[in-house]
Amino acid sequence: MMGWGGMGGFGGFSGLFGMLLFLGLLILLAYLGFKALEGREGRKGKDDALEALRLRYAKGELDEATFRKLKKELEGGEA
Numbered sequence: 001m002m003g004w005g006g007m008g009g010f011g012g013f014s015g016l017f018g019m020l021l022f023l024g025l026l027i028l029l030a031y032l033g034f035k036a037l038e039g040r041e042g043r044k045g046k047d048d049a050l051e052a053l054r055l056r057y058a059k060g061e062l063d064e065a066t067f068r069k070l071k072k073e074l075e076g077g078e079a
Helices: 011-057 065-072
Strands: none
Touching: 011 065
């Protein structure tokens, strides 16, 4: 006999605690997943901007100094 109505001595508390723990882990995983996707989309936008800059330089619309300055700004450095 387990006592306390056969619930392992905690009267159902352990089941509730386990469910809340599982739910918390699911919420944490969803949050981390959304943050990862958000970061990936942010990098994609930066890559698109760098690609557009490279195309403008290749077409001759920008001189080398301007290209390097803008590239450094897009990559997060100071101009």
